[in-house]
Amino acid sequence: MTTETVTTSIDHVLEETRHFAPDPAFRERAHIKSREEYERLYRESVEQPEAFWARMAEELAWFKKWDRVLNDDTPPFYKWFEGGKINASYNCLDRHLDTWRKNKAAIIWEGEPYGERRMVTYRELQRQVCKFANVLKNLGVKPGDRVAIYLPMIPELAVAMLACARIGAVHSIIFGGFSVNALIDRINDAEATVVVTADGGYRRGEIVELKKAVDEALLKCPTVRNVVTVERTKKPVSMVHGRDLLWSELMDTVSDVCPAEELDSEHPLYILYTSGSTGKPKGILHSTAGYLLGTYLTSKYVFDLREEDTYWCTADIGWVTGHSYIIYGILSNGATTVMYEGAPNFPTPDQFWQICERYSVNVFYTAPTAIRAFSKWGEGWPARNDLSSLRLLGTVGEPINPEAWMWYYQHIGQQNCPIVDTWWQTETGAIMITTLPGVMEMKPGSAGLPFFGVQPRIVDEEGNEVPEGQSGLLVITHPWPSMLRTLYGDPERFKEVYWSKFEKQGWYFTGDGAYKDKDGYYMIIGRIDDVINVSGHRLGTMEVESALVSHPIVSEAAVVGYPHEIKGQGICAFVSVPVGTTPKEEDKEKLREHVAKEIGAIAKPDQIRFTDALPKTRSGKIMRRLLRDIAEGRDATGDTSTLEDFTVLARLREEQET
Ligand code: WT7
Numbered sequence: 001m002t003t004e005t006v007t008t009s010i011d012h013v014l015e016e017t018r019h020f021a022p023d024p025a026f027r028e029r030a031h032i033k034s035r036e037e038y039e040r041l042y043r044e045s046v047e048q049p050e051a052f053w054a055r056m057a058e059e060l061a062w063f064k065k066w067d068r069v070l071n072d073d074t075p076p077f078y079k080w081f082e083g084g085k086i087n088a089s090y091n092c093l094d095r096h097l098d099t100w101r102k103n104k105a106a107i108i109w110e111g112e113p114y115g116e117r118r119m120v121t122y123r124e125l126q127r128q129v130c131k132f133a134n135v136l137k138n139l140g141v142k143p144g145d146r147v148a149i150y151l152p153m154i155p156e157l158a159v160a161m162l163a164c165a166r167i168g169a170v171h172s173i174i175f176g177g178f179s180v181n182a183l184i185d186r187i188n189d190a191e192a193t194v195v196v197t198a199d200g201g202y203r204r205g206e207i208v209e210l211k212k213a214v215d216e217a218l219l220k221c222p223t224v225r226n227v228v229t230v231e232r233t234k235k236p237v238s239m240v241h242g243r244d245l246l247w248s249e250l251m252d253t254v255s256d257v258c259p260a261e262e263l264d265s266e267h268p269l270y271i272l273y274t275s276g277s278t279g280k281p282k283g284i285l286h287s288t289a290g291y292l293l294g295t296y297l298t299s300k301y302v303f304d305l306r307e308e309d310t311y312w313c314t315a316d317i318g319w320v321t322g323h324s325y326i327i328y329g330i331l332s333n334g335a336t337t338v339m340y341e342g343a344p345n346f347p348t349p350d351q352f353w354q355i356c357e358r359y360s361v362n363v364f365y366t367a368p369t370a371i372r373a374f375s376k377w378g379e380g381w382p383a384r385n386d387l388s389s390l391r392l393l394g395t396v397g398e399p400i401n402p403e404a405w406m407w408y409y410q411h412i413g414q415q416n417c418p419i420v421d422t423w424w425q426t427e428t429g430a431i432m433i434t435t436l437p438g439v440m441e442m443k444p445g446s447a448g449l450p451f452f453g454v455q456p457r458i459v460d461e462e463g464n465e466v467p468e469g470q471s472g473l474l475v476i477t478h479p480w481p482s483m484l485r486t487l488y489g490d491p492e493r494f495k496e497v498y499w500s501k502f503e504k505q506g507w508y509f510t511g512d513g514a515y516k517d518k519d520g521y522y523m524i525i526g527r528i529d530d531v532i533n534v535s536g537h538r539l540g541t542m543e544v545e546s547a548l549v550s551h552p553i554v555s556e557a558a559v560v561g562y563p564h565e566i567k568g569q570g571i572c573a574f575v576s577v578p579v580g581t582t583p584k585e586e587d588k589e590k591l592r593e594h595v596a597k598e599i600g601a602i603a604k605p606d607q608i609r610f611t612d613a614l615p616k617t618r619s620g621k622i623m624r625r626l627l628r629d630i631a632e633g634r635d636a637t638g639d640t641s642t643l644e645d646f647t648v649l650a651r652l653r654e655e656q657e658t
Contacts, residue, residue, distance in 0.1 A: 018402070020409070020442040026391070026418060027438035030304050038439050038449075045452040046478070052453065053080075053481060057293055060332070061095040062086050063262040066289075070479065075506055076499040077486065078479040080290035081265035088269055088292050089133075089166035090260035092331035093126040101307060105336045108310070108359050109155050112202040112342030120155055122334075125162075128155075128251075130258035132163035135250045139194055139226050143168030143261060146271065148192035148224075150174045150183060150210055152201025153341040156230045156247065157317050158327055160196045165269060165288075168261045172271040172283070175318025176201050176210060178600040181547075182281075183217040186273050189283055190488060191223045196247075200233035204346045211237040218243075265289035271488045272320055274426040275540035276497060277530040283488030284320075284426050292328060294430030294482025298451060299329030302420050303363050304392055304437050312338035313365040313394075314352065319537060320426040321396055325365060329430070344370060349377040353385035353412075360389035364412070365422075367397040367536040368404050372566045375407040382411050392437055394420045397536020398568045399524050405444035423447035423524050425510065426538075427498070429482030432456070433522050446521045453480045456522060458514050463505050471515040471525055475507040483508070530624065532561035532569050539603055541624075544571060547598035548605075551591060553577055558614050558622045559605065562631040570606035572631035574652070576614055583610045607631070615648045627652075 032038055045052040050069040057066070067083030096102060107120040120128070141147060147169050151157040157173075164171040172190045174183055187195065197214045200207040211229050215238060218224055229237065230247040239246075266287045273281040299305050303325075311330055315321035317339075330337040338359060344352050352374075356364060374381070393413050395405075400421055409419055418437035424430060433456065435441070435448035442448075450456050458472040459465055466472035487494040501509040513525040527533060530541045541559040548557035556576045564570030575591065577583050588608040596604045615623045623643060629635065630652050640649070 018406075018444055022418060022438045022441065023416070026304075030438035031301055032436055032439050035439050038436055041452055042450070046455055049453055049478070053293070056297055056452075057081060057289070060086065060289070060293060060296060061091050066265060072479065075479075076495060076508070077491070078483065079266050080287075080293075080479075080481045084265040084289055085262040086265055086289050086292070087166065087260035087263055088288055088328060088332075089129060089162045091292055091296075092162060092165075092328060093122060093129060094260060096122045096334050097126060099334070101334045106331060107155055107158060107337055107339055109339045110341065110355055110358075111154070112205075112346070114347070118155060125155075125159070127256040128159045129162040129166055130256050131251050131254050132159050133166040133258040134254040135228070136163055136167060136169060136194065137258075138250075138254065139228075141167065141169045141194055143263070144170065144268065145194075146170045146172055146190040146192040148172050148174060148183075148187050148190065148195045150176060150178075150195060150197045150214060151230065152176050152198055152208070152210070152232060153316055153339055154198070154201075154230065154232055155339065156196075156198070156232075158339070161270070161317070161323075161327060166258060166260050168263045168267055170268045170270055172273070173318055173323070174273070175316060175600070176208065177316075177318070177602055179597055180213050180216045181598050182600060183213060184220050185280055186283075187217060187221045187224060189273070189280065190271050192221075193223055193225050195224055195227045196230070197227060198230040198232040199237045200235050202233070202341060204343050207233050207235060209235075209237075215240070263288055266485070268485070270323065272323065272426055274320075275531060275538045275543060277540055278542050279493075281540070281543070282493070282497065283490075284484045285486050285488045286429050286482070287485050290481030290483070291429045292332060294480065295324040295329030296332040298431040298434075299325065299333050299335075301436060302422060302431050302434050302451070303365070303394060305330070305333050305335050305363065307334035309335045309362045310338065310359050310389075311335045311363040311365075312340075312355070312359075312361045314340065314344070314370060315365075315367070315396075320429070321365075324430055344373065345377065348381075349374075350381035350384055353382045353387060356387055356390065357385040362389055363392045363394070364390055365394035365396065368395055368400040369397065369535040369566060369568055371395065371400070371404045371408045372568075375404060375411075376566065379407075379411040387412060387414065390414075390417050392420065393417045394422055396422045396424070396431075398533045399447075399526060400445060402444035409444075418442060421445075421447050423522065427484040427510075428476075428480070429484065432476070432480075433524075441519075443517075443521060446517065446523050448521055450522075453478075456514075457507070458516055458522075459502075463502050463507070466515075468516055468518060471513055473501075473528065474510045474512045474514040474522075474524070475502055475505075476510065477505070477507050479508075532559070532571055534561075534564075534569055534571060534602060535567045537602060539571070539599075543599060544573065544595060544603050544605065547595045547603070548573055548575060548591060550598060551594045553581065553583060553587060554591070556614060558624060558627055560624050560628045560631050562607075562628065564606065567606075571603070572607040572609065572627075573605040574609050574611050574614055574627055576611050579612075609652070611648075611652050613645065613648050613651070615652070616644050618644050
């Protein structure tokens with residue numbers, strides 16, 4: 001590969017000129033072997049999408065073939081592969097059982113307590129999934145019912161989600177780092193009838209009491225009939241008679257045979273909540289066939305995945321990355337997926353590299369925030385381990401700064417591995433823009449070119465395409481199989497959030513700003529709405545603000561993001577207190593803890609600034625733009641003529657200095 005030496009640090013806004021050609025050796029054995037092949041397939045995928053997707057869909061296992069590839073009669077409610085019957089769990093498990101893969105590892109699991117390891121073969125995973133599917137059936141769970149899953153990163157999480165998929169129940173996985181209130185909102189919105197949790201999970205040697213959080217949440221969740229608790233830590237938990245059941249006891253008494261339900265292509269597969277700029281979290285709803293096809297195909301081509309690969313995505317299954325690229329996309333390809341329960345730096349900063357060496361990981365997928373942390377801890381840590389099995393690296397979650405890209409390329413990939421930067425969203429279900437490995441030149445910091453069937457465009461507010469090099473709004477002009485189908489229970493909000501901005505044109509609005517370079521590569525700038533991207537996860541400013549305001553010492557709060565060395569964006573909270581009260585320095589920590597308790601540690605503000613008033617327009621809207629300037633330490637620039645009280649800004653700046 002051609003490598004240039006890094007001499008200066010390059011700012012994100014400057015044009016990145018380094019580029020890296022694909023390695024001919026990689027290309028020779030890649031699924032897609034040339035740029036021409038990509039171009040040909042891409043052209044077909046956009047010119048004759050139905051023929052293209054029909055051919056691709058042949059690679060999945062169907063109980064009954066579809067009648068119609070795309071139903072676009074009632075946009076934006078698109079339907080894919082109508083008339084078809086399929087099951088995601090069957091595609092991830094059963095179809096491997098009459099091949100050599102039946103007794104190979106489906107999941108290699110590494111626990112946080114040192115030395116705890118499990119290998120689960122495809123056949124064994126299928127048996128466990130059948131059993132838990134029978135458990136759910138015995139609890140009265142029917143196709144379409146919602147099951148909330150609140151578990152640490154243990155194999156039972158994979159078992160529970162695939163068991164839901166097997167019987168057509170809709171899983172709603174709630175990240176184990178979320179706390180009681182987040183749990184309440186999500187369980188109630190989905191009207192879940194069963195919750196699957198654990199007595200606890202390990203985090204840096206401590207036990208996170210998941211069951212206790214569920215108990216507290218259920219005081220406010222009337223729809224839940226049963227709680228199934230996995231005994232992970234063996235720490236005693238309280239059990240409500242008639243409601244609470246133990247995983248091990250239930251699993252002991254059921255059969256390990258449970259045929260996969262023959263479900264309609266459009267049968268809902270799961271709900272996953274994600275933050276929006278306003279209101280409660282949005283329940284992104286994915287359906288079966290299209291989602292499975294999207295994750296299957298992108299796993300195959302973007303990660304150049306083969307059945308003999310050991311693949312590791314370091315995300316938590318509580319986020320979409322884990323859904324698509326730990327479970328559905330990877331298992332449907334018959335590869336081996338690594339699952340790790342612990343933190344990257346506990347007890348030592350080379351946990352990830354030890355695991356890569358221990359299992360000879362071939363493909364490794366992580367987030368820029370993690371890469372920045374590794375680079376800070378130093379290249380000595382990866383250097384202690386043998387990383388020669390790696391042949392491809394990936395990144396996701398936020399734009400990767402070129403320095404982090406270079407560090408990843410040099411110290412993890414040892415200049416031998418292509419890096420695939422993958423742009424996508426919870427809503428898109430699967431990777432949308434990327435640099436196909438072995439085929440496309442890589443440019444640090446650039447997401448790359450559209451995947452098959454994806455038709456992006458960068459436009460201004462009116463929908464006019466902006467010239468090359470100029471930034472605009474990123475839209476997707478045509479439907480794709482793994483797209484979200486709706487927001488659970490709220491089709492109006494679905495239309496409003498994603499489709500109203502370019503209603504006339506019928507385009508999907510991503511909420512991201514982007515620009516295209518001279519080679520047509522997409523550079524993603526970030527969110528244009530009030531959503532903060534903390535460590536690759538979207539957090540709505542609204543949610544953090546509501547959490548702050550729920551504390552008695554707070555009267556009003558405004559939250560903005562600012563650049564953060566490791567996390568990408570940090571959270572800065574401007575907090576006003578009732579007139580006549582004086583907040584103390586230690587109140588800041590109290591508020592940070594309060595937010596952690598309300599939402600989860602991920603939402604803890606990095607900075608709290610007390611103020612007696614927030615900058616508002618005359619109509620009472622908080623002027624976040626000005627707060628952003630202050631959080632970033634800049635002089636407030638731009639138009640302040642709509643500001644109601646000019647002295648507020650000066651007072652806010654003073655607060656910053658104290
Ligand atoms: C938002 C989606 C999709 C999995 C993880 C996050 C940002 C995501 C990239 C990338 C630049 C990226 C976008 C997007 N984003 N990947 N490779 N380059 N930005 O899922 O929580 O739904 O967030 O993350 O802003 O809209 P999510």
